[in-house]
Amino acid sequence: DAKTTQPPSMDCAEGRAANLPCNHSTISGNEYVYWYRQIHSQGPQYIIHGLKNNETNEMASLIITEDRKSSTLILPHATLRDTAVYYCIVRVANQAGTALIFGKGTTLSVSS
Amino acid sequence: GAVVSQHPSRVICKSGTSVKIECRSLDFQATTMFWYRQFPKQSLMLMATSNEGSKATYEQGVEKDKFLINHASLTLSTLTVTSAHPEDSSFYICSARELTGGNSPLHFGNGTRLTVT
Numbered sequence: 698d699a700k701t702t703q704p705p706s707m708d709c710a711e712g713r714a715a716n717l718p719c720n721h722s723t724i725s726g727n728e729y730v731y732w733y734r735q736i737h738s739q740g741p742q743y744i745i746h747g748l749k750n751n752e753t754n755e756m757a758s759l760i761i762t763e764d765r766k767s768s769t770l771i772l773p774h775a776t777l778r779d780t781a782v783y784y785c786i787v788r789v790a791n792q793a794g795t796a797l798i799f800g801k802g803t804t805l806s807v808s809s
Numbered sequence: 810g811a812v813v814s815q816h817p818s819r820v821i822c823k824s825g826t827s828v829k830i831e832c833r834s835l836d837f838q839a840t841t842m843f844w845y846r847q848f849p850k851q852s853l854m855l856m857a858t859s860n861e862g863s864k865a866t867y868e869q870g871v872e873k874d875k876f877l878i879n880h881a882s883l884t885l886s887t888l889t890v891t892s893a894h895p896e897d898s899s900f901y902i903c904s905a906r907e908l909t910g911g912n913s914p915l916h917f918g919n920g921t922r923l924t925v926t
Contacts, residue, residue: 729912740815740902740917741853748912784852796843796904797915799853 701785703803709779711809715772719785722766728789730761731797732770734781734805741784741799744770775807811837813905815918822893823926830888830921832903838883839905843915844876847900859886893925 702720709715721730731746745752745759747768752759758771772779784802788795812835822828832842840861845853857878858866865878875897877889886905890897902920907913 731914733917735853738900738920738922740813740904740919743914743916746912746914796845796855796858798855799845801852 701787701800703783703785703800705801706804706806709772709775709805709807711777711807712774715770715775715779715805715807717770717772717783717785717803717805718767719770720767721785721787724765724787725789728787730759730765730768731786731788732757732759733784733786733797733799734779735784735802736778736781744783775805777807777809779805780807781805811905811907811916813903813916813918815903815921817921818919819922819924821924821926824894825892827889827891828893828923830890830901830903830923832886832888832905832918834884834905834907834916837905837907839907840883842880842886842903842905844878844886844888845902845904847902847920853902856888861886890923893923895925898923898925 729746729748732744733741735741744756747759761768782802782804786797814833816831842859844856846856847853855868856871859878859880861880867873880886900920904915904917906915
């Protein structure tokens with residue numbers, strides 16, 4: 698699976714949009730981009746994933762560049778409860794038997 | 810949505826004893842479950858892949874005789890830490906994916922905090 702690069706930490710004011718970048722310049726055509734987050738002392742929580750089109754759900758939006766070499770996770774109105782470590786992971790599809798490999802992620806701190 | 814339940818959420822045991830952690834997929838079936846370990850201020854590290862009805866596959870450096878994995882059904886995998894030592898104290902997390910596989914996301918349990926005294 699392709700490697701990803703994320704900034705180690707970011708700050709965001711409550712109520713503002715949080716834009717978390719991820720570089721995956723070696724991504725291949727059949728690799729999806731997944732985003733998870735981990736709140737302290739809990740298991741990772743799935744947020745969103747996509748292949749090449751932008752995706753949106755009730756939690757966030759995922760913007761993938763046209764060349765697919767980078768993506769941005771957008772939390773439109775960050776709250777204090779969004780403070781967590783956010784992981785961007787790329788993974789080949791149709792490999793149900795393979796795990797996700799986690800990098801160091803981005804620690805997002807939302808403050809009032 | 811898919812839910813993975815882990816039990817217990819925290820356990821304290823004495824050195825030399827064994828501890829069993831259960832991982833259940835509550836509303837879906839999973840032929841494969843994954844076990845991770847996380848030390849403080851570090852990321853999740855994959856320990857092993859648990860396959861229903863067959864032997865688990867362990868990552869390099871993980872002792873299979875120390876971390877016994879049993880995946881007896883499509884909804885249950887167990888991790889037993891045998892002869893626990895203080896250095897085994899960690900946060901253990903399991904995950905599973907629905908049988909449909911493909912690009913469906915992995916779902917994670919809420920982890921088990923193991924403290925070995």
